Amino acid sequence: MSALAMAVERRPSDSELTIDLSAVAANARTFSSIAGGELMAVVKANGFGHGAVPVARTVLANGATRLGVTTIEEALELRNAGIDAPILSWLNTPDAEFRLAQRRNIAISVPSTTHLAAITASAPGAVVHLHLDTGMARDGAPPDEWAQLCQSARRAELKGLVRVDGVMGHLACAQDPGTHTAQMGRIRFKWGLRVARTAGLRPKDLHLAGTVATVVDPKTHYTMSRIGVGLAGVDPTGSVVLRPALRLVTPIVSTRTVRAGTGVGYDHTWTAPRSTTLGLLPVGYADGLPRSASNRAEVQINGRRCPVVGRISMDMTVVDLGDAVGVGAGTPAIVFGPGAQGEPTVAEWARWSDTIEHEILTGLGPRLHRTVLPDLGVWA
Numbered sequence: 289m290s291a292l293a294m295a296v297e298r299r300p301s302d303s304e305l306t307i308d309l310s311a312v313a314a315n316a317r318t319f320s321s322i323a324g325g326e327l328m329a330v331v332k333a334n335g336f337g338h339g340a341v342p343v344a345r346t347v348l349a350n351g352a353t354r355l356g357v358t359t360i361e362e363a364l365e366l367r368n369a370g371i372d373a374p375i376l377s378w379l380n381t382p383d384a385e386f387r388l389a390q391r392r393n394i395a396i397s398v399p400s401t402t403h404l405a406a407i408t409a410s411a412p413g414a415v416v417h418l419h420l421d422t423g424m425a426r427d428g429a430p431p432d433e434w435a436q437l438c439q440s441a442r443r444a445e446l447k448g449l450v451r452v453d454g455v456m457g458h459l460a461c462a463q464d465p466g467t468h469t470a471q472m473g474r475i476r477f478k479w480g481l482r483v484a485r486t487a488g489l490r491p492k493d494l495h496l497a498g499t500v501a502t503v504v505d506p507k508t509h510y511t512m513s514r515i516g517v518g519l520a521g522v523d524p525t526g527s528v529v530l531r532p533a534l535r536l537v538t539p540i541v542s543t544r545t546v547r548a549g550t551g552v553g554y555d556h557t558w559t560a561p562r563s564t565t566l567g568l569l570p571v572g573y574a575d576g577l578p579r580s581a582s583n584r585a586e587v588q589i590n591g592r593r594c595p596v597v598g599r600i601s602m603d604m605t606v607v608d609l610g611d612a613v614g615v616g617a618g619t620p621a622i623v624f625g626p627g628a629q630g631e632p633t634v635a636e637w638a639r640w641s642d643t644i645e646h647e648i649l650t651g652l653g654p655r656l657h658r659t660v661l662p663d664l665g666v667w668a
């Protein structure tokens with residue numbers, strides 16, 4: 289729930305984002321049966337836009353045993369809400385609040401000897417997972433620094449300064465397990481585990497797979513899978529039946545009839561080809577509808593698809609209502625939903641915006657009122 293939403297009482301005329309936790313619960317159960325080992329639910333970026341705390345509670349009741357986040361701040365939000373499951377935080381600068389993390393029982397990923405030194409100095413006794421770069425060239429220790437990181441971590445462990453519980457990697461090209469790059473990622477992780485053991489470490493939590501690798505490549509499962517976008521109902525491989533959890537509904541603010549030839553919105557990127565009725569929606573790119581979906585996206589009004597016309601602007605979007613009858617100010621427009629009633633989906637919005645569903649989910653703005661529907665249990 290955003291600060292704005294708490295400060296202002298919701299009116300029926302507001303845009304409303306509904307989060308269906310029973311969908312999240314179903315997805316968690318699906319992934320806990322697919323994953324060979326434990327299920328770590330990745331609830332970074334406010335639970336992929338679904339609300340970190342409600343999503344965390346839901347997945348922990350439906351098969352997940354751990355939580356993963358980027359920053360310590362994200363981990364603290366979960367702890368402060370009373371969640372006591374194991375949490376791993378994997379993206380921190382060396383001057384991060386490691387001591388606070390350790391006091392709140394938050395495990396930390398270590399991508400470099402610089403981070404390790406900072407952790408042993410400020411948070412002796414911290415639980416850590418060493419992070420190997422398995423092909424991203426992004427985070428994680430580069431292979432040529434790995435042996436040194438493992439040896440330093442083992443020395444620190446012998447002095448009681450850290451406890452190395454895990455080793456993690458992340459695959460750049462998981463989609464097709466047969467490709468050279470996918471194979472290189474797996475080989476590098478296996479090699480990294482050998483190096484860690486040779487250094488005397490005995491990590492028990494070995495994790496490489498995200499959503500895609502978990503679905504397509506059981507060889508990546510090890511003892512745990514880190515599942516993020518899959519819990520939000522997105523299967524980038526298109527092979528698992530999942531349930532999208534979000535629905536965005538917004539009311540028509542006003543309608544107007546325009547003559548053929550009327551230019552609409554900034555830069556007149558759309559001109560009415562005939563006389564028609566336009567509807568104004570009070571959502572725009574500040575609310576997470578990408579401007580790149582202008583003149584491509586659709587919404588559903590009274591069961592009919594209506595095209596977005598002209599540029600999506602910061603706060604507003606115009607749709608062509610055509611000759612729709614019984615549509616006026618206050619009529620709800622479904623921007624997206626699970627798709628069961630023919631409404632647009634987040635996947636369609638991603639296509640219209642030339643992006644991936646992750647970006648649509650995590651880009652939804654704080655101005656949208658959020659309503660959380662509780663998980664009604666296995667039989668719902």
Ligand SMILES: *Cc1c(COP(=O)(O)O)cnc(C)c1O
Nearest residue numbers: 330458498499514515516517518
């Ligand atoms: C975001 C993230 C995940 C989750 O990835 P999905 O593809 O959304 O399941 C897993 N591991 C790391 C390191 C991540 O940053």
